Amino acid sequence: xxxxxxxxxxxxxxxxxRGEPPRNGLGTxxxxxxxxxxxxxxxxxxxxxxxPLVILGLILSSIGLSRARRGKATNKGLSxxxxxxxxxxxxxxxLWLTAFGNAANEVDKEANREVAIHYEVTGDAPNATISYTxxxxxxxxxxxxxxxxxPWSKDLTTKGLFKGGSLTVMTGAxxxxxxxxxxxxxxxxxxxxANGQYATASCDGFGx
Numbered sequence: 001x002x003x004x005x006x007x008x009x010x011x012x013x014x015x016x017x018r019g020e021p022p023r024n025g026l027g028t029x030x031x032x033x034x035x036x037x038x039x040x041x042x043x044x045x046x047x048x049x050x051x052p053l054v055i056l057g058l059i060l061s062s063i064g065l066s067r068a069r070r071g072k073a074t075n076k077g078l079s080x081x082x083x084x085x086x087x088x089x090x091x092x093x094x095l096w097l098t099a100f101g102n103a104a105n106e107v108d109k110e111a112n113r114e115v116a117i118h119y120e121v122t123g124d125a126p127n128a129t130i131s132y133t134x135x136x137x138x139x140x141x142x143x144x145x146x147x148x149x150x151p152w153s154k155d156l157t158t159k160g161l162f163k164g165g166s167l168t169v170m171t172g173a174x175x176x177x178x179x180x181x182x183x184x185x186x187x188x189x190x191x192x193x194a195n196g197q198y199a200t201a202s203c204d205g206f207g208x
Contacts, residue, residue: 023072027064027079033057034086041092051093057086113159118183119167120153121201123193125176134158134165150178166204173197182206 034057041050061082068076119132126148133142134156145152167190169178175196180203182190189206 020072022074023067024064024075024078026060027068027073027075027082030057030060030062030064031078031082031085034061034082034089038085038089038092041089041096047093047096050089054086054089054093057082058090061086115158116185117156117158117165118153119156120151120181120183121147121167121169121178122151122181123176123178125150125171125178126174127172128152128176128178129170129172131168132166164204164206166202168200168202168204169194170200171196171198175199 033053037050037053037057041047041054043050061079064073064079065076065083067073068079073079117134121128121130127146128150129144129146130152131142131144132154141156165182167180167182169180171178171194177193177195178199178201179191179193180201181188182203184206190203192201192203194201
């Protein structure tokens with residue numbers, strides 16, 4: 001008995017041997033699985049499940065395409081489509097992974113960043129009360145000083161996520177003028193001036 005061999009149809013496509021049904025299952029499954037993976041791949045969080053789907057879709061579609069080229073399947077076009085949608089889905093998954101990695105690096109960098117804060121008070125007030133606060137990542141530091149001579153300055157360094165702070169200076173009964181200035185990493189962040197008895201200059205609302 002002779003073994004059935006593939007033959008070409010009038011359209012030129014390789015057909016499976018006569019009497020043997022086409023083995024289209026893997027190519028079709030690869031397209032369906034790859035398409036589902038492509039649909040899920042752009043979605044945040046849910047896109048995680050796209051990884052195994054697009055990889056499986058790419059494998060099944062490639063096997064289906066190989067069968068079609070050997071004349072054992074008739075869905076060559078669908079298998080090619082499966083390879084394409086699976087590959088596109090895989091690229092989107094890789095882009096998401098890269099973006100997530102960059103974001104994680106930025107968070108880690110921000111968490112370990114040191115911020116230099118310079119508080120300064122100038123003016124001709126003979127005495128003043130100075131209060132300053134810094135807000136870090138879950139921490140707050142507040143201090144108060146009574147000074148009888150200006151200018152006054154204080155340098156602080158915070159590590160981690162800097163959320164801001166405040167500098168407030170109030171003159172005494174003798175009055176006079178005061179100016180508060182806040183500099184963060186060398187850049188002026190806030191300046192305020194006050195004059196008179198018990199006048200208050202407030203430098204706040206800066207930072208994160």
